[in-house]
Amino acid sequence: MCLTKPIQLKKISGKSATVGAGKNARKIDISLIKNPRVGDWVLSQADLAIEKISAKEAKETLKLLK
Numbered sequence: 001m002c003l004t005k006p007i008q009l010k011k012i013s014g015k016s017a018t019v020g021a022g023k024n025a026r027k028i029d030i031s032l033i034k035n036p037r038v039g040d041w042v043l044s045q046a047d048l049a050i051e052k053i054s055a056k057e058a059k060e061t062l063k064l065l066k
Helices: 055-065
Strands: 005-013 016-019 026-029 041-045 048-053
Touching: 005 048, 005 055, 026 048, 041 055, 048 055
Parallel strands: none
Antiparallel strands: 005 016, 005 041, 016 026, 041 048
Protein backbone atom coordinates (compact mmCIF):
# COMPACT_ATOMS: atom_id res chain seq x y z
CA MET A 1 0.00 0.00 0.00
CA CYS A 2 1.25 3.48 -0.87
CA LEU A 3 0.54 6.71 0.97
CA THR A 4 0.49 10.07 -0.77
CA LYS A 5 1.09 13.21 1.22
CA PRO A 6 -0.09 16.76 0.48
CA ILE A 7 2.76 19.18 -0.08
CA GLN A 8 2.91 22.80 -1.27
CA LEU A 9 5.06 23.91 -4.21
CA LYS A 10 7.49 26.63 -3.08
CA LYS A 11 9.64 27.19 -6.21
CA ILE A 12 9.36 25.84 -9.76
CA SER A 13 12.22 25.25 -12.16
CA GLY A 14 11.30 23.46 -15.38
CA LYS A 15 9.71 20.11 -14.57
CA SER A 16 10.75 20.10 -10.92
CA ALA A 17 9.65 22.01 -7.85
CA THR A 18 11.16 22.73 -4.47
CA VAL A 19 8.99 21.81 -1.51
CA GLY A 20 9.61 22.26 2.19
CA ALA A 21 12.04 24.73 3.71
CA GLY A 22 15.51 24.83 5.20
CA LYS A 23 16.98 21.38 5.92
CA ASN A 24 13.68 19.81 4.88
CA ALA A 25 13.69 21.35 1.39
CA ARG A 26 13.76 18.88 -1.48
CA LYS A 27 12.92 18.69 -5.16
CA ILE A 28 10.07 16.72 -6.65
CA ASP A 29 9.13 15.96 -10.26
CA ILE A 30 6.03 17.90 -11.37
CA SER A 31 5.87 16.71 -14.97
CA LEU A 32 2.48 15.01 -14.39
CA ILE A 33 0.84 18.21 -13.09
CA LYS A 34 -1.02 20.44 -15.53
CA ASN A 35 -0.07 24.13 -15.18
CA PRO A 36 1.71 23.91 -11.82
CA ARG A 37 2.14 27.21 -9.96
CA VAL A 38 4.01 28.23 -6.84
CA GLY A 39 1.63 27.83 -3.90
CA ASP A 40 -0.30 24.91 -5.44
CA TRP A 41 -0.91 21.88 -3.24
CA VAL A 42 -0.19 18.47 -4.75
CA LEU A 43 -0.23 14.87 -3.62
CA SER A 44 3.33 13.57 -3.63
CA GLN A 45 4.73 10.07 -3.53
CA ALA A 46 8.37 9.07 -3.95
CA ASP A 47 9.39 12.60 -5.05
CA LEU A 48 6.72 12.66 -7.77
CA ALA A 49 3.71 14.99 -7.74
CA ILE A 50 0.76 12.94 -8.97
CA GLU A 51 -2.29 15.17 -8.52
CA LYS A 52 -3.18 18.78 -7.75
CA ILE A 53 -5.58 19.28 -4.82
CA SER A 54 -7.27 22.23 -3.14
CA ALA A 55 -5.77 23.97 -0.11
CA LYS A 56 -8.82 22.86 1.90
CA GLU A 57 -8.26 19.19 1.00
CA ALA A 58 -4.55 19.49 1.81
CA LYS A 59 -5.15 21.01 5.24
CA GLU A 60 -7.85 18.47 6.12
CA THR A 61 -5.59 15.58 5.10
CA LEU A 62 -2.56 16.93 6.98
CA LYS A 63 -4.72 17.36 10.08
CA LEU A 64 -5.81 13.71 9.86
CA LEU A 65 -2.21 12.53 9.42
CA LYS A 66 -1.06 14.18 12.68
